[in-house]
Amino acid sequence: MSTAMTFVIALYIFMLAAFTGYEVISRVPSILHTPLMSGSNFVHGIVVVGALGALFNASSVLEQVVGFLGVMLGAGNVVGGYVVTDRMLAMFKPSTKPAASAPASGAKS
Amino acid sequence: MILLAYIVALSGLIASGLLVYGLKRMSSPVTAVSGIVTAGWGMLFVVAASFLQIFSVSDAAQPHIVVNVILAVLALVIGGGWAGWKGRSVAMTAMPQMVALFNGMGGGAAAAVSVIALTGPKDTGVGQLLVTVAGGLIGSMSLSGSLIAWAKLDGRMNKPIRFGGQRIVNAAVFMLTILLGVMAVAQYHQPGGGLFALLFFIGALLCGICMTVPIGGADMPVVISLYNAFTGLAVGLEGYVMADPALMIAGMVVGSAGTLLTVMMAKGMNRSITNVLFSNFGEATAATASGPQKEAKSVSASDAATTMRYASTVIIVPGYGLAVAQAQGKLYEFVKLLQAAGVDVKFAIHPVAGRMPGHMNVLLAEAGVPYDMIYDMDDINDSFADTDVALVIGANDVVNPSARTDKSSPIYGMPILNADKARQVFVIKRGMGMGYSAVQNPLFFQDNCAMVFGDAQAVLSKMVEAVKGLSAS
Structure with missing residues (x-):
């Protein structure tokens, strides 16, 4: 395939992905804004895959050092993003009986 | 080799599908928890599959491949381990x-x-x-x-x-x-x-x-x-x-x-x-701070609690101050006592309450407050006028009526919660300090408003005791 065609296909991908992102978010209740920001933060952690590819193909010390840093940061993004999002979302539970259970001493310090 | 390339490429396809689908599920409270899990599987899958690339690295990288793989595993463990520990241990606030x-x-x-x-x-x-x-x-x-x-x-x-x-x-x-x-x-x-x-x-x-x-x-x-x-x-x-x-x-x-x-x-x-x-x-705010210097009224925690106990409707407006005082749990305990006494209690959340949109919802959810008691600004703002008591805890700018009325105010035009329209407003606050935007709040000087000074945790504890005392006698 020609370089020009590859480039155009890339633009198509970007355009469709941009619409997808817009659609996915556009009808979100504001209570989910923070978890969703955290969730999308997790999703872009996929950059770790790019960093891994770069590190596997490293052939100089500089590339190895930068690749190592990249993978480390990317892994932090992935795991941190997941854990934080999961913790936030775990708290959204519907109430069938509001006053029944004992008060959780929510004040963790 | 061709097969490997296909597997790597297809893993990316599957992963991006799962990630987008997961994100979609995260956009509704009902499916949100499963959404992050779906996305998580997608991520795990694509990271694992990316290791197949080690069989097809460039010629220049061939001699280094063992070192590179060791480095990669180390980096994943260090970065992921640190972030996982940090993300798990940090406080919700x-x-x-x-x-x-x-x-x-x-x-x-x-x-x-x-x-x-x-x-x-x-x-x-x-x-x-x-x-x-x-x-x-x-x-x-x-x-x-x-x-x-x-x-x-x-x-x-x-x-x-x-x-x-x-x-x-x-x-x-x-x-x-x-x-x-x-x-x-x-x-x-x-x-x-x-x-x-x-x-x-x-x-x-x-x-x-x-x-x-x-x-x-x-x-x-x-x-x-x-x-x-x-x-x-x-x-x-x-x-x-x-x-x-x-x-x-x-x-x-x-x-x-x-x-x-x-x-x-x-x-x-x-x-x-x-x-x-x-x-x-906030640069232009210095001039507007000097408003009419009326004295704000203050009441004791137990008086305020008694008023709420015998009210029929109460709307609570929580702000970041509540979270700082770590008083969400205490607040919910108080709310449950009110509910047991037949009071209709709702929470009103400003879109930017807390430090991020939805942050306050997360903090309240952590304390066990069911999310169907929590109302967005647009859904509840008209109800304030028919409400007996609005209880403002650690919030300031989001209930500042200047945003509606005072054109010279830096926050003019910001949508606010109409807490000032309730028949009685109680504001729990540590002192007369100003909010994050450093703008004076005329609500505090209104006739229907009374301040309950003190740390939110301490004030709510007193309120809980006061209400318990009422039902015991």
């Missing part, structure tokens, strides 16, 4: 800065990919190099900017740094950085190209710092959300350079979703994004 930190790491990873593409010996075309530079610029800005945002939210950096001609300096740094980036591309095949690349990345990091330091802490959530979108965009661009459609899709989805989220957040604070980024909020 500190979540916004954690999101900033993890987002910055993602930006750094994208920048690292860009560094390798710019300095590596591979024969990359000019078009790809320019995309690399763009991704590197955005990723680096996201890294340094997010770190500044983290420092501000974490209280390590309290004052916005502003000086005369700041905008000109920022613009100059930005232009110089772009020039360096173009030079790095132009000199790519020359021996000196690496130097330009190095200077370019330093400049890009500087851009992120310059852009973030003048912005006040109150605007940080919007800034973090913007950097989240930045990182997504950078990941998408680096995905193009790496010829990896999964990165392109996931990155661009986050880029556009994050941009929309940023706009929604800014709208909630009645500010435009340019306003957040380029104007210095």
Whole structure:
């Protein structure tokens, strides 16, 4: 395939992905804004895959050092993003009986 | 080899599908929990499959492959382990800065990919190099900017740094950085190209710092959300350079979703994004602080509690002060006592209550408050006028009626909760200090308003006791 065609296909991908992102978010209740920001933060952690590819193909010390840093940061993004999002979302539970259970001493310090 | 390439490529397809589907499920409270799990599986899958690449690395990398794989595993364990421990142990109130930190790491990873593409010996075309530079610029800005945002939210950096001609300096740094980036591309095949690349990345990091330091802490959530979108965009661009459609899709989805989220957040604070980024909020406020200096009334916690116990409707307006005092649990205990006494209790959440949109919902959820008791501003604002008592806890600017009436107020036009329209307003507050925007609040001096001074935790404890005492006698 020609370089020009590859480039155009890339633009198509970007355009469709941009619409997808817009659609996915556009009808979100504001209570989910923070978890969703955290969730999308997790999703872009996929950059770790790019960093891994770069590190596997490293052939100089500089590339190895930068690749190592990249993978480390990317892994932090992935795991941190997941854990934080999961913790936030775990708290959204519907109430069938509001006053029944004992008060959780929510004040963790 | 061909088969391996197909497996790697298809894993990316499946992963990006799962990630987008997971994100979609996260956008409704009912399916949200399963959404992150779905996305998590997608991520795990694609990371695992990316290890298949070790069988098809470039010839130059063949002799280093063992070291590279060891480095990769080490980096995954260190980065993932640290972030997992940190993310699990941090308090819920500190979540916004954690999101900033993890987002910055993602930006750094994208920048690292860009560094390798710019300095590596591979024969990359000019078009790809320019995309690399763009991704590197955005990723680096996201890294340094997010770190500044983290420092501000974490209280390590309290004052916005502003000086005369700041905008000109920022613009100059930005232009110089772009020039360096173009030079790095132009000199790519020359021996000196690496130097330009190095200077370019330093400049890009500087851009992120310059852009973030003048912005006040109150605007940080919007800034973090913007950097989240930045990182997504950078990941998408680096995905193009790496010829990896999964990165392109996931990155661009986050880029556009994050941009929309940023706009929604800014709208909630009645500010435009340019306003957040380029104007210095709070500078013109000094003049307006001197208003009519009436004395605010104050009542004891038990009196206020008694009034609420015998009211028929109560709306609670929680703010960040509640979270700082770690009093959400105590508050819910009090609410349950009121409910047991037949009072209709609702929570009213301003879109930017807490430090981020939805942050207060998370904090209340942590205390066990069911989310169907919690109402958004638009759904509840008309009910205040028919409400016996509005209880404002640790919130200030979001109930400031000046936003409706006083054109000279810096927060004029910001949508607020109409707590002042309730028949009686109680405000739990530590003192008469001003809110985050440093604007005086006339609500406190209204005739239907009384202050309950004290730490939210202590005041609510007294209220709980007072109500218990009433039902015992």
